[in-house]
Amino acid sequence: MPPEHRAFVALEARAYGDVLVLDCAESAEQGKTYTYFASLPAMLGSGGGDARPYDYVMKVDDDTFLRLDALVETLRAAPREDMYGGVGLPFHDREFPPFMLGMGYLLSWDLVEWIATSDMVRREAMGVEDMTTGKWLNMGNKAKNRVNIFPRMYDYKSAKGEDFLENTIGVHQLKQDLRWAHTLEHFNLTRLEPSSKLHRF
Template sequence: MTSTKAPSSTSCLLLAPVAVLLLVFLVASLNRSGAGSDGLGVLCARRAGADHYAVAAPEKEAAPAEPELSLLVGILTMPKLRERRDIVRLAYALQPPVPSYARVDVRFVFCNVTDPVDAALVALEIMAHGDILVLDCAENMNDGKTYAYFSSVPRLFAGAPYDYVMKTDDDTYLRVPALVEELRGKPREDVYLGYGFNMSGDPMLFMHGMGYVMSWDLVSWVASAEEILARNDTVGPEDLMLGKWVNLAGKGKNRYDLKPRMYDLNWNMDNLRPDTVVVHMLKDNRRWATTLRYFNVTAGIEPSNKLYRLP
């Protein structure tokens, strides 16, 4: 008879952070999956005991009216980029309020967290912020992560579907109220919106990966479209592949190109514009700082000669 060796105490310690992460994520997912959201992801203050963010409300709050539109923003990132997420959270939290007619939830999106150190620290983020989705995939950029995101959303939020679902990245600054205004008058079905990429004379063959929006029906179709997997079309430049999915299926007929309000920040960082919806290529803190200064994100800070002196 072959004996089974008991796990060592060192192995148990290494696995403990992973177990914490899985437990926290499972509880958060169960609480969110059927209840929808009463808040704005990383954009508002967190209620005590809640697993997501919400606007603080008086004790005797009337039942909120159903919003005209709802939007889920998924920011694809990696577990190790904690400093970047902290900057992005602050940048979004200090934006002007989203119009009352809209509900917007913002989530950071990872694949499986396999490193025990990352697992422990991501677990802290989940407990503190409640704004993380962990998908069942291997971490990657162009090897199926975007497909995993869009194909998972209909199941994760089946109890409270959104009108629109956005994919963007952690080097992108999205001005949420501006995007909401753009979406308000748009159809709620068969919508594919973003920075249209010009190829073969078609100015909107696909939308650039800096950030694009699809209506809920298109996202639901992606989750059920067996032909995407049959063609192995999850592997390759993610924005180009998504365009291929909808083009071959004859979907996304309501297409909207938001150029020039969506753009890459150039080398000299001098092409920022006041009507921006999305600015991309914020690859380091200097580019983030330039962008935040341009949009006066910290203009409301109170002066204090005693506590701090900022340039």
């Protein structure tokens, strides 16, 4: 990890305590996603109890803006077991899309535990990460509950208001700061409080 990344990761970890550091290469095709999912039960597990520590685990690209409130509301009605959710491809396969796009997808905790212990998954760890995750689940006859949230997660189109959906869960491909700014402004996350003495408009 380059020194500047190490410094920023350390600051994030100290500030929020929410950073997982994994011993793997940063690559979408070299098993990083397998390492992520397979490491979680040992890192976050319930300590030997029967209760699962989380209902779901999500993998999200770092160029995706995620509206957690909208995601949580959507998940209230979703199954808590054997569930795979995200933007399925093909988009209009509502029942059983073969895989969810890598911009962001969820697995129920039982599937994460299965990934951590499956020899087949370990052998098939390499490959394009989103398609490979779908392949594991399909080969293992898992994820019978598939939740396709298309079109509520989508790629950034422009700064125009009509290019953002009202019920958006996520916006992807925010690789430039200006795209992040447009997206955050659209969802009113940059508005300053006009009554503050520190803000002059």
